[in-house]
Amino acid sequence: MSEQSFEQMLEESLKTIHNGEIVEGTVISVKEDEIVLNIGYKADGIITRNEYSNTPNIDLTTVVNVGDTMEAKVMKVNDGEGQVLLTYKRLAAEKGNKRIEEAFNNKEVLKATVSNVLDGGLSVVIEEARVFIPASLVSDTYEKNLSKYAGQEIEFVITEFNPKRRRIIGDRKQLLVAKKQEMQKELFERISVGMTVEGTVKNVTDFGAFIDLGGADGLLHISEMSWGRVESPKKIFKVGDVVKVLIKDIQGEKIALSLKFEEENPWIRAEEKYAAGSEVTGKVARMTDFGAFVELEPGIDALLHVSQISRDHVEKPSDVLKIGQEITAKVVDFNSADKKISLSVKALDSNESAADSTEEVEE
Secondary structure: OOOOOHHHHHHHHOOOOOOOOEEEEEEEEEEOOEEEEEOOOOOOEEEEHHHHOOOOOOOHHHOOOOOOEEEEEEEEOOOOOOOEEEEOHHHHHHHHHHHHHHHHHHOOOEEEEEEEEEOOEEEEEEOOEEEEEEHHHOOOOOOOOOHHHOOOEEEEEEEEEEHHHOEEEEEOHHHHHHHHHHHHHHHHHHOOOOOEEEEEEEEEOOOEEEEEOOOOEEEEEHHHOOOOOOOOHHHOOOOOOEEEEEEEEEEOOEEEEEOOOHHHOHHHOHHHHOOOOOEEEEEEEEEOOOEEEEEEEOOEEEEEEHHHOOOOOOOOHHHOOOOOOEEEEEEEEEEOOOOEEEEEHHHHHHHHHHHHHHHHHHO
């Protein structure tokens, strides 16, 4: 038997490896862009920055330490310089694909951080395996700008899994829709007409404001924003405002809201304040050909008929009055049932004339 050299015996004691094989090694050196592994082979294994992760310009010294044990996949047994070229990210991606496939088959909800915002959607990574979420499946409402999702952790389900065609599609929209449906169901079981609830202003239009009640939106119409007159909802509310509102009506999934709380109804004490014969002061709120409506306080308007504006003949109210003008008049009629009040400036003038005449007689 021929004697073997020490080098020959050492080489025979080392394992053989092949392309595509998974090996385990110990980190013996780490640089910013390279990891060196002792894989029990005659040559060390090398993992470059690009073969460690898809994260651009990652500093490998921040994620791997000398002495760490890690698995990698053989790309080339000899990279041309006598070293074994390894890949960590591709092995991780294969494991990630298996993880994603399990989630796809089990309809499992996954959670991951958005790694990239693309023109057509979002990209997330599960153990180095990429999942694409189209823009149409990101939210249950149209979103023009997806940049706000960058770096955000989101939940989604896998709706298409075809790694051979590199089509792994995620869907976040259906989770949001399902959650809203559940919240809507809970909301409608909890609320009833006459209840006061808290909500957040979601949108403001010329005719009203939409309030998010947590599961469904309610409409606060401009006519229900105050007992008084509201010129523009946008002058009162802005998106994000938190408000307490009264549920006025529920028709199917439509909720009508109001801020006209009954205890604040100005007509409750109106009969005492504006009894016939009282002298009142108000501002001209609007005019018609037959008269002017005078706001005595928010929510209470009184009619000053054209024939009661002056002792002189008045053709139409706009000839002598202006919107916003403050006037003093006498209440000549109070109709509690119909919530109508009639005023007269002429009657006030008549009182003054009568008082003047009495003074002259006494003199």
